[in-house]
Amino acid sequence: MAFYVTTPIYYVNAAPHLGHAYSTIAADILARHHRQRGEEVFFLTGTDEHGEPVAQAAEREGVSPRELADRNAERFQALMPRINVSNDFFIRTSDPRHKARVQDVMQRVHDNGHVYKGVYEGWYCPRCADFKTDSELGPGNTCPIHQIPLEREREENWFFRLSTFQEPLERLYADRPEFVRPRSRANEALAFIRGGLQDVSLSRSKISWGVEVPWDREHVFYVWFDALLNYYTALSFARDGQDLTERFWPATLHIIGKDILKFHAVFWPALLLAADIDLPQQELIHGYLLMRDASGTEHKMSKSLGNVLDPFEVMDTFGTDALRYYCFREVSFGQDGGVSTATFGERYETELANEYGNLASRTLAMTRRYRDGVVPDVDVDPALVTDFEGLVGEVCELLDNAEVTQALDRIWLRVRRLNRYVEETAPWQLAKDGSRAAELDVALRSLAEGLRSVTVLLHPYMPETAGKLLAALAAEDVAMDGAAFGSRPGGASVGALEPLFPKPQ
Ligand code: ME8
Secondary structure, three states: OEEEEEEEEEEOOOOOOHHHHHHHHHHHHHHHHHHHOOOEEEEEEEEEOOOHHHHHHHHHHOOOHHHHHHHHHHHHHHHHHHOOOOOOEEEEOOOHHHHHHHHHHHHHHHHOOOEEEEEEEEEEEOOOOEEEOHHHOEOOOEOOOOOOEOEEEEEEEEEEOHHHHHHHHHHHHHHOOOOEEOHHHHHHHHHHHHOOOOOEEOEEOOOOOOOEEOOEEEEEEOHHHHHHOHHHHHHHHOEOOEOOHHHHOOOOEEEEEHHHHHHHHHHHHHHHHHOOOOOOOEEEEEOOEEEEOOOOOEEEOOOOOOOOOOHHHHHHHHOHHHHHHHHHHHOOEOEOEEEOHHHHHHHHHHHHHHHHHHHHHHHHHHHHHHHOOEOOOOOOOHHHHHHHOOHHHHHHHHHHOOOHHHHHHHHHHHHHHHHHHHHHHOHHHHOOOHHHHHHHHHHHHHHHHHHHHHHHHHOOOOHHHHHHHHHHOOOOOOOHHHOOOOOOOOOOEOOOOOOOOOOOO
16 A cells, blocks of 8 residues: 655745644654555655745845745755654755656646647736636735735736636546545535636746746746646655656645645646646645634734744744644644644643643553552453444544544543543552452553553654653554554563653743
């Protein structure tokens, strides 16, 4: 089985923020989960470096587009280990190997008869790098996303015959209702398609920062065509001397935010059809993280609004895993939802430090105190077996549907179950009564095994924490086929463990 997951490639016109971290961590959770299942995984992220958004930002900062791209691409590259994502490659669209491959594919689109020369006249938002139809304009000919007045553009361009793909795209959505998820987003894309597709500009002649059109060197490709193709081109050069296209194309899953639905759900499949390339299996459209201010009002996260929850600050103080956990626990993946330092603090303390961290430290401490650090080699408690029954299957099924939050919620129910089990069995009472040694054995063994099982399942969400805890439990294997409660024998010697989620200094 091959699992190929991608994130959007991020514009290098600004520094990375929480929104970028969010999409990338989501992809990482799925990549790690599929590796646990023994699948062959390829996980791609990277930067989108051409086009007006970057050229204009460079001009504002008085540097060349390449300088700006290099500077910010480095920051995005540095983000990846910082948020502990396990991407297999980082693509930069300024890479000459990407450019060459884009030219090959686009030449094919041209030779297949999907391209013609025409004149574009209309509204263009340089921040979106998007041509707006009249129905997409805000009041006073503004961009509804960036709230800036739009420029009227007139230019001779190469056009892509998007209009001829109306019927094939409608058929795609009818035949493959799961192509875009959630369903509400598929419906949105379909409504756009049914509204009538107009041909789109494929090139620009006013800017030179881009991939040259091979049949007309005065033009560069419109940045979105160059950008979308990254998902395909990367496979041809991500590994020196190897072409991974055969093995991993079509992609299993593109993860994107709702802002770029139209490009992925309309342009991208049309472009692939035009180039005779297989379509990806699925696109998962997630919502927006919004900033909740002190009054409880939610705002779009935006650099210009200055209300961005700084992921670096959170990670410096509380650790990377706490951020990873919080984002997917607090906001149901797929929906929009508010994040704030206040709700972060609450979840850190009650869920991570108390429910999970304390469960871990108590279990290990009691095993050391009452059984010299050896997990008793007895059967686990049948009561817990029932409560854990089917959990691994449920988590796999939910994550097959990219239900990242729901899967986490199911796991967390068991974390809470284990906490109740500590209270119910009260091992410190059993330890006082020699005649109840067998009961104490079962309780300690069940707690250690329960903790191991939930931690294997939590590994994709909190890889660093899971690593530490599983090492202390002397059970480092995170393979999914050993994740089920009761599937590993007792008898391990447990080690020491520093508090997993300490109070911040
Ligand atoms: O659009 N909440 O790049 P971009 C959640 N280069 N996710 C968010 C977010 C938020 N508040 N803000 C941003 C581009 N994102 C193009 C993509 S792909 C071929 C080219 C995430 O830097 C989300 O995934 O503007 C969104 O789609 C993406 O960042 C946009 O990143």
